[in-house]
Amino acid sequence: MAGLMLQGTGSDVGKSVVVAGLCRALSNRGLKVLPFKPQNMSNNAAVTPGGGEIGRAQALQALAARAPLHVDMNPVLLKPQADRTSQLVVHGQVRGTLGSANFREARRSLLPDVMASYRRLEARCDLVVVEGAGSPAEINLRAGDIANMGFAREADVPVVLIGDIDRGGVIASLVGTRAVIEPDDAAQIRGFLINKFRGDPALFADGYAAIAQRSGWRGYGVLPWQSAVGRLPSEDAVVLERGLGGGSGKCLVACPILPRIANFDDLDPLRQESGVEVAMIPPGTPIPAEAALIVLPGSKATMADLAFLRAEGWDIDILAHYRRGGMILGICGGFQMLGRTIADPQGIEGQPGEMAGLGLLDVTTVLGPAKALRTVSGEAMGAGFEGYEMHMGVTTRHSGAPLAILAGDRADGARDAGARVLGTYCHGLLASTDLRAQLLARLGAASDRRDHHAEVDAALDELAGAMEANLDIDGLLALTEMGR
Structure with missing residues (x-):
């Protein structure tokens, strides 16, 4: 029984995809792994065989882990709706609505639900791979947090922080996170990895070393930009930013x-x-x-x-x-x-x-x-x-x-x-x-008649291969109880 949590320096740094790729890589190694996200905020959801709902990202991660969907994989799901309110889904079922005014107080009461789900998953597998939400650097949201360090500290799982180099400022985002979070939270973070790198990773060697030196965290690799991500189901709204082309004849x-x-x-x-x-x-x-x-x-x-x-x-x-x-x-x-x-x-x-x-x-x-x-x-x-x-x-x-x-x-x-x-x-x-x-x-129009599900599965295997080639997966496992 073990857990490993991947958090990010911000939204859309690739946490969901890295968790999915790691789940598939570990599954390919013969390990029984299960994905987990304590709290998700998304209107993209999937239905479990038991008649509950979880975030779409956790459904993809379950597919990557070759595991059936279960509501414990995403015990708290917030679905934004009109008038600054969100539908609250707990263990797959609607439990009412939350407004921006009462959200912080309400989430404190949800930690027992989150921990119950995590412990059930932990008992069923070799490793639970946990995805954070947003960023631990959002220190204004730290009190009552159940999505990032609040969960990590309660469950005592090691955290690895993901930085997105494609958006720029990755050194500042990682070192800056170390600077603003509480010392006890910083101690729960054991390392970092770089995501979405384009070009020759050797050119970033000095930056990589600077992050390790200034943060005190160990680096676990640099993951190149992955075209396979474009063949995975869309979970984040970033896909909506794709513009309208013209003159394609399609x-x-x-x-x-x-x-x-x-x-x-x-x-x-x-x-x-x-x-x-x-x-x-x-x-x-x-x-x-x-x-x-x-x-x-x-x-x-x-x-x-x-x-x-x-x-x-x-x-x-x-x-x-x-x-x-x-x-x-x-x-x-x-x-x-x-x-x-x-x-x-x-x-x-x-x-x-x-x-x-x-x-x-x-x-x-x-x-x-x-x-x-x-x-x-x-x-x-x-x-x-x-x-x-x-x-x-x-x-x-x-x-x-x-x-x-x-x-x-x-x-x-x-x-x-x-x-x-x-x-x-x-x-x-x-x-x-x-x-x-x-x-x-x-x-x-004619169809290519591709098997969409097979395409997704092949993309997950491609992503897992990139993980094995570019990340220190053995080192990540050594952080957990499996490596002790």
Whole structure:
């Protein structure tokens, strides 16, 4: 029984990916490893076989570790929604909402839940690989912390700090972290590693030595920039910053970036098609008229995001696209937006009320407190698929046909008479090779027919190989109880 925690000097330094790569590398060595993140804040989530939800990053890390998903891997999940509040998910189930005013106090009470999950995982494997959140240098958040040093100290796990050299200032970020944190926290950190290096690592030798000398921490390696990361599911919102290309001649799929966009990794299988260009459309930019398909993604606050969509004028673009004969796919919250109305009589997302949808599907939605969390399988567009449902609200189809028939003869979603407007509650549809090929054929594009799941697995093995080649994994293991 042992644990090792990877924290970062800031957000998006690559903690999630490094944990995933390390999990796969250790699994390849024959060790039983499990991932763990005490507290995650993300609207990208996955459904466990037991009917709970965890952060998408922990689902990828579990896949890397070749372990089934379990709610203990991410005991506290915060899902930002409208009005500066977050839905609080504990052990996979909704436990209410937290506002910015009461978050700090509330999280203190969550440490027992976090520790219970960690101890259960620890008892089931050789090593728990733990991912921190944000940065331990955020000393204004240290009191009551359960995500970084608060957890590390309570669980007494060694910490290795990750610095991102690609963003610049990596020496200052690592040495600066050492300077601002408490001495006892600094003592819990046993070393550092450098991530996202481009070029010849020998050119950084002096900088690497300077970090070790000024921090007193040992270096565990320099990990080069990994192109394989681009083939892994999108978890962080940084992927949304990818701009719209032009003149590629590819089939253009456009997806507006909503403020509370959720589970946008649904688009990853399309992004990996050589004949497809996926454009994430930022606020202030119209949806391109040349788009063959518009995808309305999941949302953590459907009514607020629909109001935002209208304020941006995207509803006009969508309706014009429909009149031109274009296709539209709505997933989860996007499906709800395509209907006639969305009602929130109990104020689940904010103030009680009702609003008109885009009116492209003959469905109505009523939001409620019950949350559907389940893995699903079925058939849509003549092809089989596997995925999951994760939504609040019940949608009633008043006419027309469902998009999918799920196992148990349960209908899902809706489509219009011409099958140009499609709506579904099923995340993961586009990962089906056959279904994706059918959709692209309707758009006049050919599919590469790649197995998306196999592509992800191969990317994890490539990442693990880079870890073995560039990091002192034996030294990392020596930090834990396994090396004592």
